[in-house]
Amino acid sequence: MTSQIPEQLASIQEKGKTLTDSAIAVSRVAAKLRADQPSPREQGLLCDMTLPLRQTFFPLGFAVAILTNRHEVLTAAEASFGHRGLQYDDTQFAVRIGVSEGMSRQTPPPPVRRAYNHLYTMVADPENQAVLDLRAGSSFVWLNESALEDPVYLRHNFLEKVIYLLLGASVVTDIHAACVSRQGKGILLCGDSGAGKSTLSYACARAGWTYTSDDTCYLLNSSDEPRVVGHSHRVRFRPEAQAFFPELREREITPRMEGKPSIEVSVSELPPLSTSNEAAVRAVVYLRRSSAVRPALIPLPHGSATQLMSEELYSAGEIRMKHQTILERLAGIPTFELHYQRLEEAISQLDQLVASL
DSSP: OGGGHHHHHHHHHHHHHHHHHHHHHHHHHHHHHHHHSOOHHHHHHTTTOOOOEEEEEOGGGOEEEEEESOHHHHHHHHHHHTTOOOOOOSOEEEEEEEEEOOSOOSOOOOOEEEEETTEEEEEEETTEEEEEETTTTEEEEEEEGGGGSOHHHHIIIIIHHHHHHHHHTTTEEEEEOEEEEETTEEEEEEOSTTSSHHHHHHHHHHTTOEEEESSEEEEETTOSSOEEEEOTTEEEEOGGGGGTOGGGTTOOOEEOTTSOEEEEEEGGGSSOOEEOSEEEEEEEEEEEEOTTSOOEEEEOOTTHHHHHHHHTOOOOHHHHHHHHHHHGGGTTSOEEEEEESSHHHHHHHHHHHHHHO
């Protein structure tokens, strides 16, 4: 009997060791589960938001992947970018858009935008904002459900703005100009807001020119010669354009991102036009519409386009310096002022300019 005691003790010790090891293992698993669960502070930061939906779009012909948790975001992206396929393979961005529940169902106000060098923020309110690092090409957009109520608000104030900022910081330089071309010669139409860029570019397209953009063009940074891409799938007009073009008179007026009323029309809904996503720039023309002048094209000094467009750049900091360098490619491009009163006079002057290039 006494000889069995050591064996029984050994058995008890072995069982105790097994139980201890099991308890340690369970403790480790519990600790890991606790570590994987976000703390209340982390939950407040929304840093654990899951984005299971992913789709790639091609704004301006560049690949951009959108990751989100709501199908409404992808539907809005389709409306903004679904018209375009892959044209350039310079880069690919991933834009993350997380949507959470919100207290309000009212559409948020337009976001306030701020920039410091390569850092950029867009803040509509505490629950609707975006943060971008333009140098790294990264971004995150936090929205609540109220921002999805109005797809136009979502597209113009966050979706399109974020993506064009990322593209503008890396592969294109955006300029305030319309673009039309004839015989393969692209003409940039520039001028202050309200100078008539959209109206004249569409009038040119109706007269047989090729349409590329009505208000904003993007210089391709990778091209040695000045080449621009544009939104050739649509035209945006000021309401006054209804007086010039009968096909616009029944169109609804909607607010734009900047708050200006406009009429946005898909080119497919207009009379047949010649369009091109891209154009080689052969001349730059600044519009001066006035009832007190005779139609004329007046040459401007060498380098005027580079100087004037540099002053109008939307960018800041190191991104602005990069854009100013790209704009040097326009220094040798012939630049003019176009004085005109009627659209027919302006088109006639532009026809003569193309013939002389």
